[in-house]
Amino acid sequence: MNRSITATVNGEKVSTEVEPRLLLVHFIRERLRLTGTHIGCDTSHCGACTVLLDGVPVKSCTVLAVQADGRQLTTVEAIGAGQLHPIQKAFKEEHGLQCGFCTPGMMLSSFALLADNPDPTEEEIRWALSGNICRCTGYMNIVKAVRSAAVQMKQAAAVPAGAVAGS
Template structure:
């Protein structure tokens, strides 16, 4: 099938790409645009390692067509740091919120979005707000600590 032209903002930069109509956003990001920080874990929207921001909401890019990003705004883990590490990135390091690192980009993308939706979440709200992102290594406890710590820091900065 003929490739289609799409144009979108990726980590603040305007991007043009030719994609197959059936192409998944995660493949466009990883294969065409060489941003391999966004991972693939289950291809059924369960694990969340492919989580990115699309137009201000968390989406699982393994089940979003690249064409759905047309004229939209996409942020990936590569776009999170702005000169210095984002508060969630720093907090994950400080609180030992990652081990193998495979779920981490998706976790971070969800965490930073959650903290925009709810700047001061309780532990319960973090657990429910991040339930779409799986981790096999950490037992989640230190991720929760990291999100809480990042929330505090972001609130102080605000």
């Protein structure tokens, strides 16, 4: 029996009917056509399908779409919103991606990490990203990118709004 759900996806309310067995990742990719979220292993190991459910990283291949009813979903499409987010910019500048397949998941885990801990050490970054696998093994640059994003976000937060324009 189908169930009606209403979720806020990247800030917009979405109401629809889903079959209970529909996985969140299929709902996001096939129903909402938000294909930035990738399916990697499909067995809860790789983290390519990571999205934020009420701000918390989850593997969307291991959550049912019906469980998103009444919740907030954030996918990689939302973190830039018109221009590159400092995390995206840092991944670009520090070569934090090679093939790019793990990148959306890596960035969402990084996003949640920096929201929780704005100044993480290298070890804390590695710990926080340990559920996301990069099969290009580009971890060095991914970690560098997250450190760089932390520094940039800290600097941006330290500059009062309007200060740059007024100087």
